[in-house]
Amino acid sequence: MLKLDSVSKVYRVGAFGGGELRAVSDVSFEVGEGEVVSLIGESGSGKSTLGRMILRLASVSSGTITLDGRDISSIRDRKEYYRQVQGVFQDPFSCYNPVFRADRVFEMIKEQYFPRLGAAEWRTRVETALESVRLDPGNVLGKYPHQLSGGQLQRMLIARAVLLDIRLLVADEIISMLDASTRIDVLNLLADLRARGLGILFVTHDLSLGNYVSDRTVVLRNGKIVEMGRTDLVFGAPAHPYTRSLLASVPRLHAKWTDEVVEDVPCAYHEAQEESRTRPGLAEVEDGHFVACSGCAGAAAEEKKIKEKA
Amino acid sequence: MALNVTDLRVYYRTLRGEVKALDGVTFSVADGEIMGLAGESGSGKSTLAKSLIRLDGRMRHVGGTVELDGKTMPLSDDTGMDRFRFREVSLIPQYSMSALNPTRKIGKMVGELLESRGERPERAELERRLELVGLSKDVLDRYPIELSGGMKQRVVMVVSTLLNPSLLIADEITSALDVSSQKAVATTLLGFRDRGLVTSMMVVTHDISLVYQIADTIMVMYAGRLAEKAPADVLVTAPRHPYTKQLISALPEVGVRYEDRRLTGIPGNPPSLLKPPGGCRFRDRCPLAFEQCAEQPPFAEVAPGHFVACWKAE
Amino acid sequence: MRNEALHFALRNRKLVVGTVVIAVFLVAGLAGPLMFDHGPNDYVGPAMAPPSGEFWFGTTTFGQDVFAQFVYGLRATFLVGVLGGVLAAAVGMVVGFVAGYRGGWVDELLNMLTNIVLVLPALVVLLIINAYLGVRSIGVQALFIGLTSWPWAARAIRAQTFSLRSRDFVDLARLSGVRTPKIILREIAPNMSSYLFLTFILLFGSAILVAASLDFIGLGPTQGVSLGLMLNNAARWSALQLGLWWWFIPPGAGITAIVGALYVMNVGLDEVFNPKLREM
Numbered sequence: 001m002l003k004l005d006s007v008s009k010v011y012r013v014g015a016f017g018g019g020e021l022r023a024v025s026d027v028s029f030e031v032g033e034g035e036v037v038s039l040i041g042e043s044g045s046g047k048s049t050l051g052r053m054i055l056r057l058a059s060v061s062s063g064t065i066t067l068d069g070r071d072i073s074s075i076r077d078r079k080e081y082y083r084q085v086q087g088v089f090q091d092p093f094s095c096y097n098p099v100f101r102a103d104r105v106f107e108m109i110k111e112q113y114f115p116r117l118g119a120a121e122w123r124t125r126v127e128t129a130l131e132s133v134r135l136d137p138g139n140v141l142g143k144y145p146h147q148l149s150g151g152q153l154q155r156m157l158i159a160r161a162v163l164l165d166i167r168l169l170v171a172d173e174i175i176s177m178l179d180a181s182t183r184i185d186v187l188n189l190l191a192d193l194r195a196r197g198l199g200i201l202f203v204t205h206d207l208s209l210g211n212y213v214s215d216r217t218v219v220l221r222n223g224k225i226v227e228m229g230r231t232d233l234v235f236g237a238p239a240h241p242y243t244r245s246l247l248a249s250v251p252r253l254h255a256k257w258t259d260e261v262v263e264d265v266p267c268a269y270h271e272a273q274e275e276s277r278t279r280p281g282l283a284e285v286e287d288g289h290f291v292a293c294s295g296c297a298g299a300a301a302e303e304k305k306i307k308e309k310a
Numbered sequence: 311m312a313l314n315v316t317d318l319r320v321y322y323r324t325l326r327g328e329v330k331a332l333d334g335v336t337f338s339v340a341d342g343e344i345m346g347l348a349g350e351s352g353s354g355k356s357t358l359a360k361s362l363i364r365l366d367g368r369m370r371h372v373g374g375t376v377e378l379d380g381k382t383m384p385l386s387d388d389t390g391m392d393r394f395r396f397r398e399v400s401l402i403p404q405y406s407m408s409a410l411n412p413t414r415k416i417g418k419m420v421g422e423l424l425e426s427r428g429e430r431p432e433r434a435e436l437e438r439r440l441e442l443v444g445l446s447k448d449v450l451d452r453y454p455i456e457l458s459g460g461m462k463q464r465v466v467m468v469v470s471t472l473l474n475p476s477l478l479i480a481d482e483i484t485s486a487l488d489v490s491s492q493k494a495v496a497t498t499l500l501g502f503r504d505r506g507l508v509t510s511m512m513v514v515t516h517d518i519s520l521v522y523q524i525a526d527t528i529m530v531m532y533a534g535r536l537a538e539k540a541p542a543d544v545l546v547t548a549p550r551h552p553y554t555k556q557l558i559s560a561l562p563e564v565g566v567r568y569e570d571r572r573l574t575g576i577p578g579n580p581p582s583l584l585k586p587p588g589g590c591r592f593r594d595r596c597p598l599a600f601e602q603c604a605e606q607p608p609f610a611e612v613a614p615g616h617f618v619a620c621w622k623a624e
Numbered sequence: 625m626r627n628e629a630l631h632f633a634l635r636n637r638k639l640v641v642g643t644v645v646i647a648v649f650l651v652a653g654l655a656g657p658l659m660f661d662h663g664p665n666d667y668v669g670p671a672m673a674p675p676s677g678e679f680w681f682g683t684t685t686f687g688q689d690v691f692a693q694f695v696y697g698l699r700a701t702f703l704v705g706v707l708g709g710v711l712a713a714a715v716g717m718v719v720g721f722v723a724g725y726r727g728g729w730v731d732e733l734l735n736m737l738t739n740i741v742l743v744l745p746a747l748v749v750l751l752i753i754n755a756y757l758g759v760r761s762i763g764v765q766a767l768f769i770g771l772t773s774w775p776w777a778a779r780a781i782r783a784q785t786f787s788l789r790s791r792d793f794v795d796l797a798r799l800s801g802v803r804t805p806k807i808i809l810r811e812i813a814p815n816m817s818s819y820l821f822l823t824f825i826l827l828f829g830s831a832i833l834v835a836a837s838l839d840f841i842g843l844g845p846t847q848g849v850s851l852g853l854m855l856n857n858a859a860r861w862s863a864l865q866l867g868l869w870w871w872f873i874p875p876g877a878g879i880t881a882i883v884g885a886l887y888v889m890n891v892g893l894d895e896v897f898n899p900k901l902r903e904m
Binding site: 247 | 493516518522558562568573576
């Protein structure tokens with residue numbers, strides 16, 4: 001459904017925009033229907049930039065993002081695109097205009113997409129959407145944002161996206177600001193949406209959350225993919241040292257941190273067969289499990305070999 | 311006993327009345343103990359941390375006492391508290407990144423800070439401590455803007471422990487950090503205690519799995535009151551308060567997958583602290599609630615070092 | 625929210641006093657001229673008569689009714705203030721919103737324009753315009769004031785817009801397919817409505833002040849009457865030396881009171897809108 005093909009984002013920095021900052025470089029992956037893909041990375045990994053590019057809130061510097069084979073930047077009518085692709089962001093409180101009632105986010109959708117629909121019909125739709133995210137309509141409609149909790153606000157935003165019958169949801173760190181007791185409900189909600197055939201891109205820095213809900217995982221570092229594949233493979237047998245170190249630093253509830261063992265594992269990318277390097281910079285170490293070079297000396301050695309041949 | 315808190319009450323003044331943010335908490339922290347203080351937003355954990363350092367203009371000390379090493383702290387006397395700050399109790403604030411004056415070099419700022427406390431800065435000791443948290447002494451000649459967020463955090467950590475306080479309070483200091491820096495910061499805290507730079511520590515956080523990594527004991531707060539306090543292992547593996555139980559079972563861990571085991575959150579919301587209901591404040595969300603819960607359960611010791619405020623906890 | 629603002633507005637003494645003063649002058653300016661069947665510049669009485677029952681504020685050297693001039697002048701003064709203030713606020717808002725929201729080269733271009741107008745020596749330009757335009761009306765004066773006094777408003781609005789446009793609710797509106805002008809109007813502007821109102825009040829006050837100074841130095845309208853022109857005439861015909869205090873005190877006091885009341889209102893409004901300044 002959604003496909004990213006060597007997408008990059010370059011920011012001009014410094015005086016007169018002389019310098020360049022590559023926030024995202026050559027990222028390619030897909031999100032299928034009914035699939036949750038989690039995009040995991042630390043701050044500065046470019047994960048949010050990717051989310052914003054998919055939502056067309058930021059421009060793509062090079063590469064293409066396609067929806068059903070159609071370049072999204074060629075879809076002139078933004079509304080047509082947003083009817084299919086929606087986003088939910090990290091801070092539920094700042095997603096609501098503090099001056100207005102919280103349910104204005106629904107009114108905006110009605111105004112833009114269903115201007116002809118009757119008020120009663122619309123109200124039923126809103127109530128159904130709210131019930132589908134396990135909110136009591138009577139409890140949340142007509143209230144101001146500051147009268148509702150973060151979890152309620154976040155669920156209303158998901159309900160807003162659901163009203164549009166979307167096919168892809170970009171969920172950017174949507175639970176990191178929520179309390180632990182309501183977090184899991186929102187996470188379960190994503191899983192329910194997936195069961196309805198929605199594709200979900202779940203952007204997070206929290207590995208355990210990503211692990212809980214996603215089918216496939218993409219690990220980003222400094223704007224590049226270091227590892228991706230089925231979640232059980234990536235988490236069960238991480239092939240990149242960065243993924244391993246991330247996993248080692250995640251605080252777990254029933255196991256304390258161990259002092260890192262200095263590992264001397266050979267670089268998975270350069271160990272792999274030449275034929276398995278099916279994507280630029282990534283080697284397929286097992287079925288659908290890709291890994292990038294760990295930054296070993298192999299790259300330089302190979303380059304030398306190629307030069308010598310020439 | 312390093313810290314003894316008895317029936318402490320601190321309320322917030324608002325336009326709509328007083329918010330009972332901290333409503334009668336009694337506990338103690340032993341010498342050498344690292345206590346994790348966990349709770350959700352509005353549980354009163356940050357109010358408790360702040361009360362031990364400085365009450366801001368909207369906070370009012372309503373009742374209860376705080377004793378540190380046998381001395382009673384004058385919570386509502388701002389100047390009287392100066393004797394305690396830095397020397398006896400010290401705080402690493404949540405946003406330490408912005409706690410540094412951007413126009414001063416780090417070294418100069420530390421010097422001024424110590425002078426204001428009537429202490430003479432010892433350069434050698436300062437450098438030794440910076441080294442301890444993995445910073446080179448060069449940072450003293452740099453401006454805050456030249457340091458990364460994690461580095462600034464560590465500078466603040468060094469500054470707040472410079473006078474070897476007997477109690478160090480860390481207020482949500484890891485929540486804005488990446489996982490890898492979280493681990494580094496948390497282990498640094500552990501190092502402070504192990505090297506005897508601070509006697510005891512209170513680590514305030516919303517992340518139980520993180521505090522479990524370094525704490526000896528964990529105390530859980532709910533709606534301005536204490537729910538449970540126990541040794542970290544016990545609290546995580548065998549919690550007795552229904553709130554703690556539900557909270558811990560709601561945490562996804564690496565390895566737990568939605569398909570295998572669907573976790574559930576706690577239904578409902580915490581009560582408003584403007585007019586909190588009588589009795590146990592978790593009652594409305596509690597699956598075990600019965601008539602007696604209309605009465606406030608005591609924070610009782612059910613096993614050595616294990617306190618629970620619940621009628622159903624044996 | 626609205627009721628809360630109203631609640632504090634009615635209890636704010638500065639705001640109430642300022643509003644009452646403005647209202648009194650406004651009523652005088654609107655209703656006053658209806659009392660006379662002669663124009664403000666007609667020679668209706670004895671020359672240099674002190675205030676009396678017939679001529680409340682006395683007469684000028686030429687026997688013109690000072691009170692009639694005063695109420696007509698109030699009209700002109702309010703007109704210049706409103707027209708100039710509205711124009712400046714409109715230009716400042718458009719430039720500020722667009723520059724702040726669009727950013728990039730649009731912002732740079734508009735910023736350059738703002739800075740040029742900001743450093744433009746308004747008086748010199750006016751002298752030049754004066755040389756070309758023989759006849760000046762109040763409208764032309766308001767137009768000129770409006771077109772030269774918007775820059776600081778534009779800069780302030782730009783800064784506010786800049787910080788608001790990166791808020792998530794603006795992104796959400798974009799994701800809802802709402803178009804840019806509507807986002808500015810419906811999402812960004814309401815969040816700074818109090819700020820915009822304050823901006824207008826200040827522009828209104830400064831337009832009156834600028835108009836009065838222009839009138840006084842002889843660059844005012846060539847026809848009609850205004851408080852500034854009254855002062856100008858009083859000075860020209862040596863009212864001070866002749867002891868005709870009733871000729872220059874009313875217009876001077878009027879300008880001072882109006883502009884002063886507007887600034888007091890501004891401070892009061894600031895307290896109403898800004899919860900931090902509210903006295904608890």
